[in-house]
Amino acid sequence: MARRKESYIFTSEKKKSGFFGNFLMVVLMLLAVAITCILLNVASNSKVLLNQEKVSIMSLDKTYEGFSVLHISDLQASSMGQDYDTWKGLLNAKTYHAVVLSGDMVGLTGDYAPLVSLIGILTELNAKAPIYFVAGDEDPAPIVSTVTTSELAPWVQEAQKAGAIYLDAPISQAVGKKTVWFVPEYLYSIDASGMASVLEVQKTNMEADGKQYDMQGAEAYQSLGQRIDTMNKTTEAIKTMLSTDIQIAVSHVPLDSDYIRTSLEWADTEKVFNFRNISLLLAGHYCGGQWRVPRQGPLYVPEFGWMPEDDGIVGMQRVNSINQYISGGIGASDIYPMKGRMFNTPSITILKLTARIE
Incomplete structure (x- = not known):
């Protein structure tokens, strides 16, 4: 007897099931990749890298050879500032003679506890290394003026x-018998x-007009004193500077190459204090x-656009005779539309002065 032809009434459902299974597999793989990336990023952001840089200066006096500065920037009130074990692990037995905090250590939150810590x-x-700091563009104003007083902001005072x-x-x-x-x-x-x-003239004029007692002019009058x-402090400092001294400048926002070149061109070389x-x-x-982007660079930076190179954004940059070092920072800035740090391990740097050209 002839075998009856079988009828597969569920064929279309099997095909649908196969498609759904493949789709689900792709989704699960993408989810696994996303979770892996998140975990790697969390691990990356939970530590701080210590970079070491040499700053080559022609004809550097041997007294300054090896003078080192620990450079930290953009803490942005991160709790990392309160992690004693992290900092001890990074800096224990390391040599540096000064610390520079180049701004946005507090940030928009106004929380200065991590900075103070x-x-x-x-x-x-390292009790022997002085700690110098400046305000950044996202920090609270460093000076607070009222109708009666003008003083440093609470975060600066703390x-x-x-x-x-x-x-x-x-x-x-x-530094020995020399000065930085x-x-x-x-x-x-x-x-x-x-x-x-x-x-001073402006202050005298305001006093003559009684502006120091005026509600609108009182704050401006008080800030004049600061x-x-x-x-005046700057003027007195400049008087004592020698041509053999080393000058280290601090700016929160990096200087662009054109500005540096213009400043060099217009510098008054007859004065010791010049750019x-x-x-x-x-x-x-x-x-x-x-x-x-791993192995590529920044994804997006305001002012620079998409996928810019690191030059002018992070790391050592030499423009003519100027060595500019831009810290990678520790926290995250609000100038970016993307929040937090992604594949960007927080970092600090020890920079050592040397006469050796490498």
């Missing part, structure tokens, strides 16, 4: 109480003595690009 930890680990030095004017540090100066970069574009005179004090005499410029701001 970090200053305490750094002081404990950082000072913890042992750090607010860098609003040039500060000297002895740490200078807010913007002062190189200002005639401090002339500015002090202009502000600005005059800064210009050409900057041996090292320290900056931060960009947080290394915040989101990075």
